[in-house]
Amino acid sequence: MCGIAGYFLKPSIAGRPDWLDKMAAKIAHRGPDGTGQHICGSAGFIQTRLAIIDLEGGKQPFIEQGPKGEAMLIANGEIYNHRELRESHLSEVSFTSQSDCAVLLPLWLRHKSDSAQYLRGMYAISFYDENSDEGGLMRDPFGIKPLYYFEGSDGVFFASEIPALRAIQKIKHGPDRLAAAQILDKQFIADGKTPFEDIKALAPGSYLAIKQGRVTGACHHAGLSDAGKAMPSNPDQLDDVLADSVMAHQMSDVPFGMFLSGGVDSASLLSMMMRLRSANRTDGPSAPLLAYSARFDSQHKADETILARQLALRLGAEFIDVCFDQKMFFDLAGTVIGAMDMPVADYAILPSFALARRAAQDVKVILVGEGGDEFFAGYGRYRAGLRVLAPKFPNRPGPALKAGILQQDLAAHLYQKMQDSRHFMPAFHTRLLNKDSALKQLQAYDIEGWLADNLLVKLDRCLMANSLEGRTPFIDKKLSDFAYHLSVHNKIRGRHGKYLLKSWLNEHLPEANAFARKRGFTVPVGQWIASKADRLAELVACQQGIKELVTTDLIKGIFQQAGDKTAILAWRLLFYAIWHQIHVLNQPAGQPVLDLLDPQS
Numbered sequence: 001m002c003g004i005a006g007y008f009l010k011p012s013i014a015g016r017p018d019w020l021d022k023m024a025a026k027i028a029h030r031g032p033d034g035t036g037q038h039i040c041g042s043a044g045f046i047q048t049r050l051a052i053i054d055l056e057g058g059k060q061p062f063i064e065q066g067p068k069g070e071a072m073l074i075a076n077g078e079i080y081n082h083r084e085l086r087e088s089h090l091s092e093v094s095f096t097s098q099s100d101c102a103v104l105l106p107l108w109l110r111h112k113s114d115s116a117q118y119l120r121g122m123y124a125i126s127f128y129d130e131n132s133d134e135g136g137l138m139r140d141p142f143g144i145k146p147l148y149y150f151e152g153s154d155g156v157f158f159a160s161e162i163p164a165l166r167a168i169q170k171i172k173h174g175p176d177r178l179a180a181a182q183i184l185d186k187q188f189i190a191d192g193k194t195p196f197e198d199i200k201a202l203a204p205g206s207y208l209a210i211k212q213g214r215v216t217g218a219c220h221h222a223g224l225s226d227a228g229k230a231m232p233s234n235p236d237q238l239d240d241v242l243a244d245s246v247m248a249h250q251m252s253d254v255p256f257g258m259f260l261s262g263g264v265d266s267a268s269l270l271s272m273m274m275r276l277r278s279a280n281r282t283d284g285p286s287a288p289l290l291a292y293s294a295r296f297d298s299q300h301k302a303d304e305t306i307l308a309r310q311l312a313l314r315l316g317a318e319f320i321d322v323c324f325d326q327k328m329f330f331d332l333a334g335t336v337i338g339a340m341d342m343p344v345a346d347y348a349i350l351p352s353f354a355l356a357r358r359a360a361q362d363v364k365v366i367l368v369g370e371g372g373d374e375f376f377a378g379y380g381r382y383r384a385g386l387r388v389l390a391p392k393f394p395n396r397p398g399p400a401l402k403a404g405i406l407q408q409d410l411a412a413h414l415y416q417k418m419q420d421s422r423h424f425m426p427a428f429h430t431r432l433l434n435k436d437s438a439l440k441q442l443q444a445y446d447i448e449g450w451l452a453d454n455l456l457v458k459l460d461r462c463l464m465a466n467s468l469e470g471r472t473p474f475i476d477k478k479l480s481d482f483a484y485h486l487s488v489h490n491k492i493r494g495r496h497g498k499y500l501l502k503s504w505l506n507e508h509l510p511e512a513n514a515f516a517r518k519r520g521f522t523v524p525v526g527q528w529i530a531s532k533a534d535r536l537a538e539l540v541a542c543q544q545g546i547k548e549l550v551t552t553d554l555i556k557g558i559f560q561q562a563g564d565k566t567a568i569l570a571w572r573l574l575f576y577a578i579w580h581q582i583h584v585l586n587q588p589a590g591q592p593v594l595d596l597l598d599p600q601s
Helices: 019-026 082-088 100-118 162-166 177-186 235-249 264-279 305-315 326-338 349-359 372-376 380-385 399-403 408-424 428-433 435-464 479-484 499-508 525-530 533-541 552-560 567-583 593-597
Strands: 002-009 035-040 043-049 062-065 070-079 121-129 134-139 148-151 155-159 206-211 214-220 256-259 290-296 318-324 365-367 469-471
Touching: 002 019, 002 070, 002 121, 002 162, 019 035, 019 043, 019 162, 035 070, 043 070, 043 121, 062 100, 070 100, 082 100, 100 121, 100 134, 100 206, 148 162, 155 162, 155 214, 177 399, 177 408, 177 567, 235 264, 235 479, 235 499, 256 264, 256 349, 264 305, 264 372, 264 499, 290 305, 290 349, 305 318, 318 349, 326 349, 326 525, 326 567, 326 593, 349 435, 372 435, 372 479, 372 499, 380 435, 399 408, 399 567, 408 435, 428 435, 435 469, 435 479, 525 533, 525 552, 525 567, 533 552, 533 567, 533 593, 552 567, 567 593
Parallel strands: 256 290, 256 365, 290 318, 365 469
Antiparallel strands: 002 043, 002 155, 035 043, 062 070, 070 121, 121 134, 134 206, 148 155, 206 214
């Protein structure tokens, strides 16, 4: 796990000596264990490393000498099947490193864009072969690891995070108004776009071919496919498939832990992790599994750490809770939002960042439950979307559109985008006659948007800002495919989504109360904002970034009702006002919220 950056230059263009160093400085938090760089031909690569596998021998870039020059590779991620690839597919290669990523360069030299079909893992990769002056960028099928690129007059530049590109290239100042409006209404930017018109996100599962500093082609390896799936998955195989995925995601030469909320997904991971630890225990005591959970100082939110603590103690894990309170909110929100170069206004970024900061004191790797709802169909919106009559699809107006706060042209554009996306939703006859297919359409809409552009961005930035690797056993080549292709009967029964996973958890850990009503993960941001509503409303309304998007005379009422009806919209307005100050106007992130919004005070 690490940060990667670099360039592919056009013929006759000379790279500046400081380009790689400038990019590395912007992604140093992603890899505090060392920096490696290499230039050959017209390409230059740099990696900031977080050492997880083969701590001494896994340094990057990986380099091979060819007949007319070198080939090199850098990667951000983990390849969980690297041992199998060494034995079955690359047995003739003499490896000098046991790093999981060491298999990638020989694999690419043989298969180029088809390399992805052999890989199980999360990754963002850059390749280059000096012999042919060609290279490529590749990203895992579900978009767990980020990769951004910019194609300009000098060539193609890429990086794990957007600031590394902005550090060396003249990017249109931005941000795009329509993208910003989506943050207020949806909490993230849809369709894999970035706030800056010139910078593109490499789509999940994509391979970008580059030759002589120009993008020459692209192909896509889908994470989801119905090809060859004549029959649904066998539900009796869940235990084996879950065990296989959790075991693979525990591959590490450094200590690891987990985030535990007490919900079905994290409780299932805890149960399986503890079972595998027991089965694989050698003689003598072993360090306990560390389980981290967040709680809040609000009397109006249920304390989910009570159940999480009980589950951890029941299974023998060491429980560590982190309290996120109102003072932390006003002191730390700027730092958290500063980590979100991709503006995801999910209020879960606040406790996620705090948990990562605490966990980084003990471990380098964290297993998390992201993906369980999307692949096992846990959200209530799936049941609503399967209704034959009057279905409620997920592409509905959000709080900004409902409140009528957006400027007229932006509101019209967002309504049009919702209409254009209707073809992704299951048709009447599909909902009536083929609910399996209808449910998969709803899940695919979330997996390709909500999961990739929102949840996984949140996870990556919050953890990597604290030099912590996040792993997602539910988002896995084997387990995800298994869950997605379950029949609707094994996903939804009555008011229960995630039925098969809940049944498994109910059998293996009944104390988790798997079939209790889902409360969801809530953060009392509305109460915190309401405590300073008048001052925050005044400051937010005068921000240039906000004035470009909304009718500002409505902001005061939204903030005054933030403790009750308008919490989400008030938070998103505050989030974007702070984000704009940091990422567009270049205000230092590590300031209290009020100071960030009023830098002249």
